[in-house]
Amino acid sequence: MTCACKGIRTCPICESRGKSQIFNNDNTDVDVYLYCPSCQKGWLEGKTCHPNHIGTSIEFPGIFIKQDFVSETEEANISSKIYQTPFVESQSGRRKQDFGPKVNFKKKKLKCGNFCGLPEFSKDLHDRMLKLDILTDFVPVEQCHLEYSPERGSSIDPHFDDFWVWGERLVTLNLLSDTVLYFVSDEHPNVEVQVPMFQRSLIVVYGAARDKWKHGIHRADVKKTRLAVTLRELSPEFSKGGKKMDEGKILLDIALTFKGQAVGTTTNAR
Incomplete structure (x- = not known):
């Protein structure tokens, strides 16, 4: 068997x-x-539920969670549609599908390639996102599906999503199982903040x-098969008033047709 791991990334294979x-x-x-969505704080080894927290806490702004963003029936329908498209092997035991422009992050080059829009089913999801206060002006230009499996030892190393092309908000619909998204920072050595990703929830x-x-x-936090549907917006450089806004408009016009097919192997892992 072969794997797609490169550099320091690994999987059991x-x-x-x-x-x-x-x-x-x-x-x-x-x-x-442990992050509490109700008080937007992380609690050291927090074992109690809000509002009965005890012990040391830290402020942790920048997380929005909408539980039960989709119903069980919707989850099943979305998952079924995703699995109608072949996955491509990715790093660290993951499999992926990309709907977005082809990006070379190192050289800061971008082109449409085979990008023909976001998938049809995501239009209803986007319409629903626009009803949330935090996403009223969210316009996605890229959508990525990642499958995590305990059998493949799936994980993802701590990283920043690219800042050159991707904008402020990272939006993920978490399907099929719960997991934990953890955060680390060089400014806070030896600290890890764990944010729950509930099944069928939306996290920003x-x-x-x-x-x-x-x-x-x-x-270790991938207990069952999980699907992550992640949508990204454009950075200010590609948005209105930015020096690459014309290029950004072309991409958005393609994305919002919602007639896309997965573009195959690309460099869109981050």
Whole structure:
């Protein structure tokens, strides 16, 4: 069997051939703060429910969670439509589908390639997102589906999503199972903030959580198969008033046809 892991990223396949796993859950020196959506704070090893928290807390702005954003029936329908399209092997035991422009992040080059729009089913999701105060002006230009599986040891290392092309808000619909999105920052060494990602919930990462903290998913927190439907908006450079706004408008006109097919292997992992 082969895998798509490159650089420091690993999965059980390449680890069985001697590659060392860099990121894991074995660091006992980390103080784990559990995020509470109600008070928007992280609580050190928090074991109690809001509002009965005890112990040390830290402010953690930049997270919005809407539980039960889709119903069980909608979840089943969306998942069925996603699985009608073949996945491409990705790194760290994941599989992916991309609906977006082809981006070379290192060279800061972007082109439409085979991009023909976001998938049809996401139009209803986007219409519903616009009814949320935090997303009233959210215009997605890229959509990525990532499948996580415990059998493949799926995870994602802590990282920043690109700032050159992707904008302020990262929006993810979490399907099929619960998991945990964790955050780390060089400004807060030995601190990890764990944010719950509930099944059928929508999570928006923005502000400090977007640009000050790296986010990732531990292998141990993928208990069952999970689908992440992530939508991204354009950065100010590609938006109205930006120096690449004409290029951005072309991309948005394509994206919002909602007639897209997965574009296959691209460099859109981040």
